[in-house]
Each structure stands twice: as structure tokens, then as C-alpha cells.
Amino acid sequence: MLKKFSSWTASQKIATSFAFVIFVGSLILSLPISQLPTSEATYFDNLFTAISMVCVTGLFTESVHDSYTLFGQVVGIILMQIGGLGLMTLIASIITRLKGRIGLRNRLAVQEGINRGDARGFREYLSDILKYTAVFEGLGFILLSFRFVPDMGWGMGLFTSLFLAISAFCNAGFDPLGNVGLVDYVHDPWINFVITTLILLGGIGFSVWFDVSKNIKCYFSKKCRPSPKIFFRSLSLHSRLAISVSFVLILVGTVFFVAAEYNNNASIGTFTFPQKLMTGYFQTITMRTAGFSTVDFTTVYPFTLFWFVFTMFIGGSPGGTAGGLKTTTFAIVFLTLYNELRGQSNVNIANHTISRQQVRQAFVIFMTFLGSLIIGTSLLSILNPEVDFIYILFEAISSIATVGVSANLTPTLGRLSQAVIMVMMFAGRIGPVTMLDSLTRRTQKVHEVEYSKGTILIG
Numbered sequence: 001m002l003k004k005f006s007s008w009t010a011s012q013k014i015a016t017s018f019a020f021v022i023f024v025g026s027l028i029l030s031l032p033i034s035q036l037p038t039s040e041a042t043y044f045d046n047l048f049t050a051i052s053m054v055c056v057t058g059l060f061t062e063s064v065h066d067s068y069t070l071f072g073q074v075v076g077i078i079l080m081q082i083g084g085l086g087l088m089t090l091i092a093s094i095i096t097r098l099k100g101r102i103g104l105r106n107r108l109a110v111q112e113g114i115n116r117g118d119a120r121g122f123r124e125y126l127s128d129i130l131k132y133t134a135v136f137e138g139l140g141f142i143l144l145s146f147r148f149v150p151d152m153g154w155g156m157g158l159f160t161s162l163f164l165a166i167s168a169f170c171n172a173g174f175d176p177l178g179n180v181g182l183v184d185y186v187h188d189p190w191i192n193f194v195i196t197t198l199i200l201l202g203g204i205g206f207s208v209w210f211d212v213s214k215n216i217k218c219y220f221s222k223k224c225r226p227s228p229k230i231f232f233r234s235l236s237l238h239s240r241l242a243i244s245v246s247f248v249l250i251l252v253g254t255v256f257f258v259a260a261e262y263n264n265n266a267s268i269g270t271f272t273f274p275q276k277l278m279t280g281y282f283q284t285i286t287m288r289t290a291g292f293s294t295v296d297f298t299t300v301y302p303f304t305l306f307w308f309v310f311t312m313f314i315g316g317s318p319g320g321t322a323g324g325l326k327t328t329t330f331a332i333v334f335l336t337l338y339n340e341l342r343g344q345s346n347v348n349i350a351n352h353t354i355s356r357q358q359v360r361q362a363f364v365i366f367m368t369f370l371g372s373l374i375i376g377t378s379l380l381s382i383l384n385p386e387v388d389f390i391y392i393l394f395e396a397i398s399s400i401a402t403v404g405v406s407a408n409l410t411p412t413l414g415r416l417s418q419a420v421i422m423v424m425m426f427a428g429r430i431g432p433v434t435m436l437d438s439l440t441r442r443t444q445k446v447h448e449v450e451y452s453k454g455t456i457l458i459g
Helices: 002-006 010-029 043-054 070-085 087-097 104-113 122-152 154-169 189-203 206-220 228-233 237-261 273-286 302-314 327-341 356-383 389-400 415-430 432-440
Strands: 347-349 352-354
Touching (some): 010 070, 010 415, 043 070, 043 415, 070 154, 122 154, 122 189, 122 206, 154 189, 228 237, 237 273, 237 302, 237 327, 327 347, 356 389, 356 415, 389 415
């Protein structure tokens, strides 16, 4: 069995590793030790929760607070952590730290799972992922405990802080606070900014951490003391693009949310201006695939939901815990269209030309992601004709982009609709292209075929 597994493609290994964790997690969550006496969760609900946790989404049919004991919630923390980093990444990290060796095929699978293009410094890279994850989650845990310990006492306060720190960093969107989630903390700057910072750190991508960290160390070692502008230019092209697109999306998203909901008394109309800005900032960050919310999305205007659909579609950056199309992929697609309209055949970014292979890959990912969203939305719409389409679309993109926000629709859907959402969450976490490849690919050999040139009218 192990020999057969080692011969599988990277896509098949990634999909299988996530499916294995989901199955085991659903069984453990179904045990009596994991269930509260008052829990109404069936195995289907536990399976849904396991998929949502491992795929770091945040949607649920039965809430964590009302269904699971302390043991069950600890299992949830483990599932979110495994889902955020990836099972194969964790296993490879353990093996390499024990001075063991992993085969080339498995190494390639891990590289694909963490969006790393080469194998140089592979062991150090994996080690740094675990180290930085522990530091960020640890700091988040300590900072959140300053608020939750006074409110809940030492035991529950510390556990809630740990749960939220891991959930936020992994962009999972789960909380142990009940059905209202973080709504009660909508005006709390401490909770808002600690949670959003964890979300940003998890969603920006591992390679960006290391790139920024390397330049910061250089700065403080006095080897280089550049101005902020030069410091930014010293980052890799990928880091600059991921940070720039993320910054623009956060800024524009915050402005759009506040402008659209400014006078909506059902959402933020009664807030002070600073409270409106903070709420808009939080919702924009969480729409980058985190899944937390401090407002009830059934109270916002349809335009706001539609704008959030666009934000969720783009998602976070590659190589991290976020989902969605990814910021850099969106940027390449956008710049390709922009350059084409200008008559420029090449895709140029910051005095660099993107290879045609990468442009092609970006468009394949874009079309596959868009196609998956269209299919999922269509199925949910057919199964639920009585539900407003904007809520169907909102739920569909939330699942496939592994965001996890909801207009309180998921628990009210039928089992077949919930099964569609489960498939979309799984496809969104491993990537629609990876999922299709794991199901259809039979051989590593690809034969390139080229015929005489053909002409087709376009437009």
C-alpha cells in the first residue's frame, strides 16, 4: 500500500492526505467523549465540521459551542492546524527534523502543497514554517488572553484565546463562543486588531514571511539601512506583488464597505465613524478567507454582499493558509488583460516580464476556479429556488474560497445542498486544478502534439 502511495502523483497525495485527516477527524468528533450530552450533531454534521476545519473554512451545520466537549474542541484545534499547514508538510517537517530523508516524489508533493517552486534549503524552509507558526500563534494566544481571561476566568479564557489564535492564523474562522461569534466584540479594538493581524500573517504566505524577515534582519544587523521605499524594492517580486495587491484590496474594501453601509442602521449606521472604519477593516480582512464576522450579514445591503463575493473570489496569497484564487494569480490575469488592451504582448511587472508558462497557468487556475464556482452556485440555486440568489452566491463563494462567512444559510439547507458545499470546501482547499488532476491523471508522461496552424475568428 505504501509502495503504491509513493508512486502516486503529487496531486493525488495532497488530495488523499486531506481526505484521510477529514475521515479520521469525523470519526473522533463522533465519539461520545467529543459530544456534549445536549448535542444534536449526527455523523453527517461531524463530517461537515471535519471537512470545514481541515479545509480551514468555518462553515458549520451545528456550532462548535453547542455540539462539542472540551476534548472535541481540542480535536478541532488539531484539525485546523493540520488543515492550515497540510498533513504532508507536517510529516515532512518531522522526518527532516529527525534527520530522516523523504523520497523525491514525496518532496515534490510537499513542495506543491506549500507552493514552493524549488527544493533548495528544503529542510530549513519546513523548519522555519513550524517555527514562525508557533511564534505567531503563541503571540496571538498571549495577546487574546489579556481580554478573555478577565472576561471568562483562567481556564476558559486561556482555552478560548488558544482556539481563536490558531483558528485566526490558519484562516479557519471557527470560534468556541456560540452562534453569535465575535459580534459582541464589534467595538473592541484589541480583539479586532489581534484577530486581523493573525489572519494577515497566515494569509500572506510563508515565502513572504521569510523574505521580509531576511530583510529586517539585514536592517537591524546594520549591514543595510535602506529607506522604506528601498526596503520594499529589496523584497522579491512575488513578495512585492502579494503585499501590494493585499494592501489595495484591504484599502478599497474598507472604503467600499463603510460607504455602502454608512447609513444602514441595521448594520453599522448607528456606529461612530472610527467604529465604522474598524468594522469595515475587520470585514474586509476576514473576507480574505478567514471566516470570522463582527456583523450579521443578513443585515447588510445586497451590493455589500456582491462586493464581498469579489473579495472572497480573489482570496489570500499563495503558499499560506488562505484560499481563493490568490492575489498573485489575480494580478497576473488582470495585468495580462491590461497589457493586451495596450497592445503589449508581454506581461510586465516592476521591470520584470512574467513567463508565458506562468501566464498560462494563471489563466488555467482562474478558469477552473471560476468554473467550479459556477457549477457549485448552479447546483445550490437549483436545489434551493426559494432562496435569494445573492445569498446562494455568497454561500457558494464562501465555501469554495474557504472563507466560511455565512448569511445564516448553511444550517438551514438540505443535506444534498450541504453535501455540495462539502465538495466545494474540499476542492477549494486543495485547489480545483489539483482535485481534477488527482481524479483524472493516470500517468506522468505527457506527449506534446503540434499540428498545422489553424485560424479561428474571435470576438
